[in-house]
Amino acid sequence: MxxxxxxxxxxxxxxxxxxxxxxxxxxxxxxxxxxxxxxxxxxxxxxxxxxxxxxxxxxxxxxxxxxxxxxxxxxxxxxxxxxxxxxxxxxxxxxxxxxxxxxxxxxxxxxxxxxxxxxxxxxxxxxxxxxxxxxxxxxxxxxxxxxxxxxxxxxxxxxxxxxxxxxxxxxxxxxxxxxxxxxxxxxxxxxxxxxxxxxxxxxxxxxxxxxxxxxxxxxxxxxxxxxxxxxxxxxxxxxxxxxxxxxxxxxxxxxxxxxxxxxxxxxxxxxxxxxxxxxxxxxxxxxxxxxxxxxxxxxxxxxxxxxxxxxxxxxxxxxxxxxxxxxxxxxxVGLNTLITVSIPVLVAFYPVAVALVLATYLRPLMRAPVFAFRLTLAVALVFGLIDGMQAAGLNMSAFHLLPMFDIGMAWVLPTCVAVAIGLGMPAPRQQVTA
Incomplete structure (x- = not known):
């Protein structure tokens, strides 16, 4: 009860x-x-x-x-x-x-x-x-x-x-x-x-x-x-x-x-x-x-x-x-060093968590949720890693044309595009078995 x-x-x-x-x-x-x-x-x-x-x-x-x-x-x-x-x-x-x-x-x-x-x-x-x-x-x-x-x-x-x-x-x-x-x-x-x-x-x-x-x-x-x-x-x-x-x-x-x-x-x-x-x-x-x-x-x-x-x-x-x-x-390592080291890791992986939350909210609109979830999180991870490596001080200038790359948020637009593609994907056809 x-x-x-x-x-x-x-x-x-x-x-x-x-x-x-x-x-x-x-x-x-x-x-x-x-x-x-x-x-x-x-x-x-x-x-x-x-x-x-x-x-x-x-x-x-x-x-x-x-x-x-x-x-x-x-x-x-x-x-x-x-x-x-x-x-x-x-x-x-x-x-x-x-x-x-x-x-x-x-x-x-x-x-x-x-x-x-x-x-x-x-x-x-x-x-x-x-x-x-x-x-x-x-x-x-x-x-x-x-x-x-x-x-x-x-x-x-x-x-x-x-x-x-x-x-x-x-x-x-x-x-x-x-x-x-x-x-x-x-x-x-x-x-x-x-x-x-x-x-x-x-x-x-x-x-x-x-x-x-x-x-x-x-x-x-x-x-x-x-x-x-x-x-x-x-x-x-x-x-x-x-x-x-x-x-x-x-x-x-x-x-x-x-x-x-x-x-x-x-x-x-x-x-x-x-x-x-x-x-x-x-x-x-x-x-x-x-x-x-x-x-x-x-x-x-x-x-x-x-x-x-x-x-x-x-x-x-x-x-x-x-x-x-x-x-x-x-x-x-000390508090200041620990915080400094943690920032690139968090910058890299926070987008994945955000993408999962976003996909969860949009799930009712998805006709192919398996494809949409996997694409969205994969794109968020790839571009989050780019932001994370930049935050770590690595030379990532090859990606400078990405929107918002210079402010550490290159993941935003690609993830939104991935979400749009996922929403537009038709439902998978049911396999017909004899």
């Missing part, structure tokens, strides 16, 4: 979805973008919100329409391709980028502000301790850690709300000059910076998790599931939008609080110190560090479980050890 959720349950589902996306690592990108954008902050912020809030929102809605996440959205693709996509997503949000970033954000905001002379040695010691703790918690994950996570996310949100109110009421600095990177195309620069949240990739997986939660609550009707998932997505998007806009404004009013910054963690720490003094900085450090630990445990555990099920080799605990060690090694 299908059950209906009360308004309180729906609100809880929305906040749960918001908590899925609000990783402590995500809060470091808007302040730096706001600081560098200067007077172009509105344009840069609009581009950032489109990819950091808009794309995850429409991805969750697409998952709702399809009745699930990546497996159902990719049902017109070869099974092997879907497996490769899922594996790539888990590597990106796991040991390659997102999970090591949690340790680096904890270091930047939880320890570095209190060090007189931070060095590579202190970073190495911290990452060993941080991911050693993550390893132990992942091996023995239980209700205590889950409860801590449920408490920390609201506390972090309340802290960010308090910080946002303080920024609006009592800005601590002035607007910086426009950085060269945000001079010519601030909207596009902000759009690509939004890739760093990796939330569109995550949304492809979260759709399945939210639907599982709804089934556990007795919501079995598919239309009801889709409706509740859409509402939860809207609540999460509203929360993320509020947090990101506030942090953009924080960064855009921080000249004088900081004269220069390499990452957003430095800006937030300096701003909190200016607003609330040392006690505020200690509170921020504690909350962000604990939130990073719970996020890291969730990512390491999810990746270990996925690779254990995928390969059928080694126990869950073996994969936890492998993932935790990989995170520790990657984290030692």
């Amino acid at each position: 299908n059950k209906s959720l009360s308004p309180f349950d729906v609100l809880g589902l929305g906040f749960m979805t918001f908590a899925f996306f609000l990783g402590a690592g995500n809060i470091i990108f808007p302040p730096l973008a706001g600081f560098l954008a200067g007077e172009n902050i509105t344009s840069a912020m609009s581009g950032f919100l489109l990819t950091a809030v808009g794309l995850p929102l429409v991805t969750l809605i697409a998952a709702a329409l399809a009745g699930g996440g990546l497996p159902t959205m990719g049902r017109y693709l070869p099974t092997g391709v879907v497996t490769v996509m899922a594996t790539a997503i888990f590597i990106i949000i796991g040991p390659a980028f997102a999970a090591p970033r949690t340790g680096l954000v904890a270091y930047e905001m939880g320890l570095k502000p209190f060090l007189q002379d931070p060095s590579q040695f202190t970073l190495t010691l911290f990452t060993i301790g941080f991911f050693g703790l993550v390893l132990l918690l992942s091996l023995n994950q239980g209700q205590l850690l889950d409860a801590i996570g449920k408490v920390l996310t609201p506390i972090l949100l309340l802290l960010l709300i308090g910080l946002a109110i303080a920024v609006f009421i009592s800005p601590q600095g002035t607007q910086p000059e426009v950085n060269e990177a945000y001079m010519a195309q601030p909207f596009v620069k902000g759009f690509i910076e939004g890739y760093n949240t990796m939330d569109t990739f995550a949304a492809l997986m979260f759709g399945m998790l939210i639907l599982d939660v709804l089934r556990q609550k007795g919501v079995t009707d598919k239309r009801a599931q889709s409706r509740y998932l859409m509402i939860a997505a809207l609540i999460a998007a509203a929360g993320l939008g509020f947090v990101y806009v506030s942090l953009f404004i924080l960064g855009g009013t921080s000249l004088g609080v900081v004269e220069s910054a390499n990452n957003g963690g430095e800006i937030i720490s300096a701003y909190v110190l200016s607003l609330f003094g040392a006690p505020g900085l200690w509170i921020l450090a504690a909350i962000v560090s604990l939130a990073c630990i719970t996020t890291a445990v969730g990512l390491v555990s999810a990746c270990a479980d996925y690779f254990h099920r995928l390969t059928g080799k080694g126990s869950y605990r073996v994969w936890v050890v492998i993932n935790a060690l990989a995170c520790m090694l990657v984290a030692n």
Whole structure:
């Protein structure tokens, strides 16, 4: 028998979805973008919100329409391709980028502000301790850690709300000059910076998790599931939008609080110190560090479980050890280097996720969905790789005639053409057998 959720349950589902996306690592990108954008902050912020809030929102809605996440959205693709996509997503949000970033954000905001002379040695010691703790918690994950996570996310949100109110009421600095990177195309620069949240990739997986939660609550009707998932997505998007806009404004009013910054963690720490003094900085450090630990445990555990099920080799605990060690090694490159390395990868593969979402929305108009899906994603991948290689600094001048190549979005027009071809393709003829 299908059950209906009360308004309180729906609100809880929305906040749960918001908590899925609000990783402590995500809060470091808007302040730096706001600081560098200067007077172009509105344009840069609009581009950032489109990819950091808009794309995850429409991805969750697409998952709702399809009745699930990546497996159902990719049902017109070869099974092997879907497996490769899922594996790539888990590597990106796991040991390659997102999970090591949690340790680096904890270091930047939880320890570095209190060090007189931070060095590579202190970073190495911290990452060993941080991911050693993550390893132990992942091996023995239980209700205590889950409860801590449920408490920390609201506390972090309340802290960010308090910080946002303080920024609006009592800005601590002035607007910086426009950085060269945000001079010519601030909207596009902000759009690509939004890739760093990796939330569109995550949304492809979260759709399945939210639907599982709804089934556990007795919501079995598919239309009801889709409706509740859409509402939860809207609540999460509203929360993320509020947090990101506030942090953009924080960064855009921080000249004088900081004269220069390499990452957003430095800006937030300096701003909190200016607003609330040392006690505020200690509170921020504690909350962000604990939130990073719970996020890291969730990512390491999810990746270990996925690779254990995928390969059928080694126990869950073996994969936890492998993932935790990989995170520790990657984290030692430092936050700035990790972000720099991640950008070409995200520029290359984000178009594929966008193409999958677009194809999912247009599925009712397709007469040959298998052909349309495969063509669209293949074109998005090829031209996304071109953009990614350009972002990595390789000489890709041979492709300079492509529209929007110079701004890192050469994939857009070819993907739209592929979509048009897919929509125009007639339905395949049924084979007649004797």
